[in-house]
Amino acid sequence: MGWGSGQTRWVSDVDRARAELVDGLVATGRIRSAAVEEAFRAVPRHLFLPDAPTETAYADDAVAVQRVDGVPTSSASQPSMVAIMLEQLDLRAGLRVLEIGAGTGWNAALVARIVGPSGQVTTVDIDPHLVDSAGRHLATAGVTGVRLRCGDGVAGEPDGAPYDRIVLTVGSDDVWPEWVGQLAPGGRLLLPLSVRGSQLSAALDLGPDGLLRSHSLRSCGFIRMRGPGAVDDVPVALPGGGALWVVTDGPGADPVAVAAALADPPGTVASPVGLGPADVRDGFGLWLALTEPGAGRLLADPDGELPAGLGPGSAVPVLVTPTGAAAPGLATVTPGPHTPSGARTQGRTCVPTPQPVCEPGRAPAGCEVRVFGPGGPELGHRMHRALDAWAAAGSPGGPDWVLTVVPGGSPVPTATAVVRTPHAHLLLEPQARGSSTTSGISRSVRF
Ligand SMILES: C[S@@+](CC[C@H](N)C(=O)[O-])C[C@H]1O[C@@H](n2cnc3c(N)ncnc32)[C@H](O)[C@@H]1O
Missing domain, CATH: 3.30.310 (TATA-Binding Protein)
Incomplete structure (x- = not known):
């Protein structure tokens, strides 16, 4: 325990560590909105990492919570990346959200804090042990109302559909039609999408024509999906x-x-x-x-x-x-x-x-x-x-591409680049570096 800076009250070490983490995320531009900042300040990350020391729980690092053969299969994602993705999601009170990749439950708690009691959060993980522990963490943190499900996220979660937002916190090589089918009109799908050796956090808005178009792209590096939908393309x-x-x-x-x-x-x-x-x-x-x-x-x-x-x-x-x-x-x-x-x-x-x-x-x-x-x-x-x-072409970086996702069975329109996945065609058009609003935002952030 110790004094908070300039405050005439005691603050615990974990509160101070959390405040310092959030202050840093605001200062570096990862957190940009009041809603995301409030959630980060309110939700105690250490309760979702009960075995980690305080300094680990509040470092700006991913914390692996499960490994198979030494390779991480689940983690509490890096706070910077979580903040970036919550900003990409553009959450508001009352929205219905599906998360695929419950992990520790921390991100679901942040989302629940932002959408509030009038919203709805469902989170799915393929691993029953992780679902159990996420449930315990949420209960310890006093987060109620999050619907926890165990299953393969490629199927989405039809029971709670339609969703205003679907967010994957695990990397995918494909855009599964189930996710698009479970999005509400005008909804947003956010996923770490593998594109020819890069992974981009792609915020994709569902248009009235049924196509997904990128609102923003950001570089990322997530653990990849397990299960039958996993792609085995090892070097x-x-x-x-x-x-x-x-x-x-x-x-x-x-x-x-x-x-x-x-x-x-x-x-x-x-x-x-x-x-x-x-x-x-x-x-x-x-x-x-x-x-x-x-x-x-x-x-x-x-x-x-x-x-x-x-x-x-x-x-x-x-x-x-x-x-x-x-x-x-x-x-x-x-x-x-x-x-x-x-x-x-x-x-x-x-x-x-x-x-x-x-x-x-x-x-x-x-x-x-x-x-x-x-x-x-x-x-x-x-x-x-x-x-x-x-x-x-203006030396485009990852955030500078515009991505359109077309269902796999349809004719392929022309584009600068077309990547075929099992269920979709990814059409990519470059923009000059920093020329789009969203890439301008990303350039202000140092990864
Ligand atoms: C990076 S962790 C998610 C972090 C989590 N959102 C948090 O706040 O702690 C990725 C998670 O995705 C899960 N996962 C992997 N493949 C999956 C699949 N096919 N369906 C659902 N979850 C999956 C893993 O078990 C792991 O817990």
Whole structure:
């Protein structure tokens, strides 16, 4: 216990820790609305993490609460990301909300606080143990009225439909028709959606024509869905270290041929296109994955070292020749020497994608394209053309794309990029960086 700053009353350590966390989220722009701020101040996160010390419960970090083979399968999501998503949801008193991914129950409690007694919150988790513990946490925190269900979230929860908002707090590779069918007219679906190796928190509004159109997109990195709807697209380990993740449709790449190509000294050609560390995954990395066949990511080993002497990091965008190519090879691109390097991402946990920013006043100055193997030079030309096209389009980052979701069975309209999922076509159009209202908001936030 101790004195609160300037207050003539005792405050507990947990209250002070929570106040400091919320003050930080407001200061950095993650929390923007009075409703979200009030909920964050009112709902005690530590009661949803009963085994965590206070400093862990109120750090701006995801806290894993369940692991299988060392891999987190449930967590209390990072407060920053929770705040960002609650702002994307645009909640108001009286709304009916379905959450998929109950976890600890903390986010459901925040939502319940905002929609109030006139609203309705239903939350679903696939794991019965987690549903039990979420129920206990909600009861301890004195949160009443949240409907807890155990089941596979791909089915939604028809009993409570229609919903004004459906929010997934678990990553999905698809837009399931059940979710669209359970949305009220004009409702909003918010989900961490995998798009060719990036994950975007996509707020999608249901139009009168039955299509979903993005209101806002934000970079994120959530645990992915379990159950029959899960997609198993693990990267392929390379014999010489690291892994390759080809994210486009098509034949994939031969790991042995790729490793052999990477063993040879590369050719390097500089590009004047400014590429900062933040552009690697959801900026140029996403552009490349959406516009070029054979695009993917070269991933680091657990020690954070990338293959072929590419230095520390987590991933670099690549173009790679397909399995069986007569002249195998690959091309990589890395931020140039004048930008901060060595940034690491934090894997698939519930955290916002860390996007290191350049030092004040230092714009990214160029980048380096490296080519490996006999097929590398041709891929290098394609990489340079893609860099030029990305720069000409205004260097869009993840939040700068406009996404329209069309049901899978319908004809595919033309778009700059079309990604097919089992149940939907994702149509993507880029906007210049920071040109949309929502991307302007996101740019004011540092992940
Ligand atoms: C990041 S956690 C959710 C965090 C939670 N909202 C909170 O506030 O603590 C993701 C959750 O999604 C659940 N999940 C995974 N696959 C699911 C599925 N197919 N249907 C429903 N829940 C699922 C996991 O069990 C896990 O608890």
